[in-house]
Amino acid sequence: MSQPRVKWMATCASWTWGLGDEGVASVLEELEQPSNKRELMDFLEGNTKTFLRSGLDPGKSVKLEVACGEDLLVGETSANPLESLDATLSGLLIPLIDNTMVEKEAWGQCNEEQKSEFTASIRKISTGLGHALKSMRGGIELRGIEKVDGLLGEKLLQYAAVANYISIVEENPDVTLEFESLVEVWSRQVEQYLENSLDYASANKIYGHEPGPKTEIDFWMRRMQKITAVTEQLKSKSCRAVFGTLHAVTRVGQDVAPKSRQVVFNTLRRWNRVEFLITEAFNEAQDNVKYLNTLEKFMEPLYTGTPDMISDSLPALLNAIKMVYTIARYYNTTERLTNLFTKMTNQMIINCKAYLLGDEHPDKLWETKPVVLIKKLRACLNLNEVYQEQYHFNRKKLLALPKGKQFDFSETQIFGRFDLFCRRVLKLVDMFSTVHQFESLAACRFDGMEQLVVSSRTIMEEFRNKRHDLLDFHNNRFDRDYVEFN
Structure with missing residues (x-):
């Protein structure tokens, strides 16, 4: 050495x-x-x-x-x-691909559509791998399982039949009481998770202020993984020994059963209800993941496309949502579909902002050529129009089938934020149209125009110096200054 x-x-x-x-x-x-x-x-x-x-x-x-x-x-x-x-994909390969998106030489003869398809596929693989790892790590950990090994020790492997579990009851009544307490803890633990984890308001906090529709798939995938983790723990030798022992209590005579025999009956009755809830919750999550996965390919343009590309994809997306809503066993409630549409709206707004700004600061909008910017702004307005048109088109198709499910959702909740965003976009179209007009006038040589051009430039500079985030449609100060600008 x-x-x-x-x-x-x-x-x-x-x-x-x-x-x-x-x-x-x-x-x-x-x-x-x-x-x-x-x-x-x-x-x-x-x-x-x-x-x-x-x-x-x-x-x-x-x-x-x-x-x-x-x-x-x-x-x-x-x-x-x-x-x-997973670390290589998410921490090295994907950032490297993102950095080469603007380098045409790195992509050879690939066009923009092929580049987008490739990056979307890589991200999908990375996301799927991340889901698999989360599933392996599990979610809910049943408390106190380690106590079973301590109570039974080496005997744990010997108890594989009813007769052996009965011998535990006869020889170790204190162990039975411990196991009954464990099952009560597990029942409360599982019931609490199944009850609280469906709170959309709390769940959406995990994904930030404006969660997109893919978080809906992630939500149900996580729920399915956590429930799977519980069922896998229940298959362990330790858990089987616990339930085998408690069921043995119900088979022995009154003379050898512990004083808490009735308590054990009640505990097992409660656990049977919990098992039913676990099965139902798993079936629900699995069914929702199955149907939401069929929507994923239609949702991809919301993340990778331009507003015009999204507009073209909306008929297929809305039709797919209508089909899921009418045939899914669980994903067919007003609350869930409203939540999905709201997340789609969030992503459309995020996409429009990225389309207008890219990775630049909002101040960069002032440096964009007005004609180019106005064209992009109108594409965002058109997206909102097409979105609502397709929604109402599918709503009317369902109305023709009065016995079926209907699109009776809150349109204010679904489209409200997009309408607010578009009100801001309309003001920007008007404002930059004015900027374009004065720039055109500045190129002309007419008597008396110089003073007007200087005055208009002063007004624009004063407005620009207020440093408004032009795309922050919740900023009311912009609206007040916009009135003065006009």
Whole structure:
């Protein structure tokens, strides 16, 4: 272990496994023996440190007297390789792709549509991988499961039949009382989650002030994963031992049953209701995820397209929503569809702002050519018009089927924010149309025009110096100054 290269590798390994240099070096010395290959494989379970030779001929030996160099690549993989892949995608690959979007040379002959499709696919893979990892990590952790191992110890593996559970009741009445208390805790825990987790107001806080429609898919996916985590825990040997023991209480005679026998009956009756709620909640989440996933491809333009592209995609999206609303078993309530439409509206507003500004500060709007800006502003207005037209078109189609589900949603709640945004956009169209007119007049040479042009420029500069966020439609100070501007 005297070679600098080996010492350096041992130091790298110590960072991965949390061991001191001397400890790693001594372990590696022992594991170098041919007879210890199996032990080496066991030792490498979990986080892995990888050392790869690079740029060397197969026959060329490694310079052990050099600690590190260009001939050796070092990497680390976590115990769960999916976490490493997720970190690589979200932290390295996707940001790298985003940075090359403006570099035409990096994309070769790909057009804008192909670039958008590729980036959307990569993001979808990354999102799906993130969902999978969340599912593996679980959600609700049933409290007190570790007590079961402590109460039963090595006997836990022996109890796999009714007769064995009965022997627990007969020999350990105190254990039965502990198990009954555990199930009461689990019942309260699951009931509380199932009751509180459907609160949309609280759930939307997780996703920020203006959640988009994809958060609806994420919400039900998370709920399904957390419920799955509960059912997986209930399949464990510890949980099976708890319920097996309590059910055994109902089978033994009164002479050997604990004094709390009736309490156990009540606890199991309550748990049966909880199990029904778990099954129903899982079926609901699974069904909602299935139907919402069919909408995802129609929602993609809301995130990646321009307002004109979104306008073109709305007929298919609204028709798909209508179909889900009429045939879904659970996702067919006024509250849920209103919530979905509201999130779609949020995303359209976000998209319009990004279309007008990109990643620039709102002040940059003043530096955009008025003709170009007005065209973009009108595209945003058109999107709102098409959105409401398609909504009412599908509403009328459902009215023709009086026995079916109807689009009886609050239009104020769905379209209210977009209408407010468009009122601001109309004012901007009017304002920048005025700017364009005066710029055109400034290019002309008429007697008496100079004073008018100077006056108009002064008014515009005064308005601009007030530093309003032109797209913040909740800012009432802009509206007051706009009246003065006119």
